[in-house]
Amino acid sequence: MMRKCNKKHDITYRSGKKALATHEAQEALNLLRQAVDACPAQATKELSVRLYWLSIALHRLGQDGLAIKALASAQKLAPRSRARQMYQRLTNMYGMQKSSCIEHDDYRAFCSIQLRQYLGQKKGRQFDNMQEAETVLEIITKSWLGISDQADENILSDLDCNEKLKLFKSVHIEYPAFKGLIPVETKQIAVNFKTGKRAEEGRCPCGSGLPFQRCCGRLKPLYEKEHH
Ligand SMILES: [Zn+2]
Known part of the structure; x- marks a missing residue:
């Protein structure tokens, strides 16, 4: 069953992305967190995309550990997504944040x-x-x-x-x-x-x-x- 997220949270999601574009990362984080929480688990694609944008906000705020956590969830939901690409770029073989060597x-x-x-x-x-x-x-x-x-x-x-x-x-x-x-x-x-x-x-x-x-x-x- 595919359920869509409701209107109100669609707006929250879009405002969150907008805040990211205008470099208000903290505001974006708050909005995107709400948007993720409001998204039903069955709407896997939608949820994955929202988690992806949440990870961008976290990354901007220097919270890379949490960004990876969000990406790890996002990439499971959508294996062919940008989330997967970014997850693989940021993590090492242990699924931890990649370091210099x-x-x-x-x-x-x-x-x-x-x-x-x-x-x-x-x-x-x-x-x-x-x-x-x-x-x-x-x-x-x-x-x-x-x-x-x-x-x-x-x-x-x-x-x-x-x-x-x-x-x-x-x-x-x-x-x-x-x-x-x-x-x-x-x-x-x-x-x-x-x-x-x-x-x-x-x-x-x-x-x-x-x-x-x-x-x-x-x-x-x-x-x-x-x-x-
Ligand atoms: Zn797994």
Whole structure:
């Protein structure tokens, strides 16, 4: 069933785009957020386009992490869209914001995985103070140097994305005892129910046509919730 967005929100959407054109990015963001919220989920094409423009507003405001989140949703809804092109341009193989070099992309992926593992064991899933955050980051970085300096050659350069992720996840770091640690293991494995295969081996089960790691399995920044 295709439902169209109602008139009022059509106007909001158009005003949002207009605000973008006149460089009122914050105003555009507010309007486009409303326009996205008002768009029914079944109107996939329309929703994808609105998310695309929302991402432009976010990008203009320097909120690239959130822009990528919007684009990630938009490209799933419309695989042949501009949203897909822009998503692929802005993200690396981990579905994270692209940085200047692969080594740095790898480091950030490793950090993200380890931070999530650490915070997953904390009440409230956040650091208690700056000192804890700094110490944990320092330990993670040291551990990273251990991996990347291991061999005389860079061992990572021979691995593909899935192999690297497997390696990053397999690294178990011991931290000093901060208070509030609770022993929980959280693991999220996406399964393609049609084939029964783990999605990590191939294309994303959402049907976007992208590799899972780059689509629904993308590594999310810490401020994004794991499930939504
Ligand atoms: Zn997907």
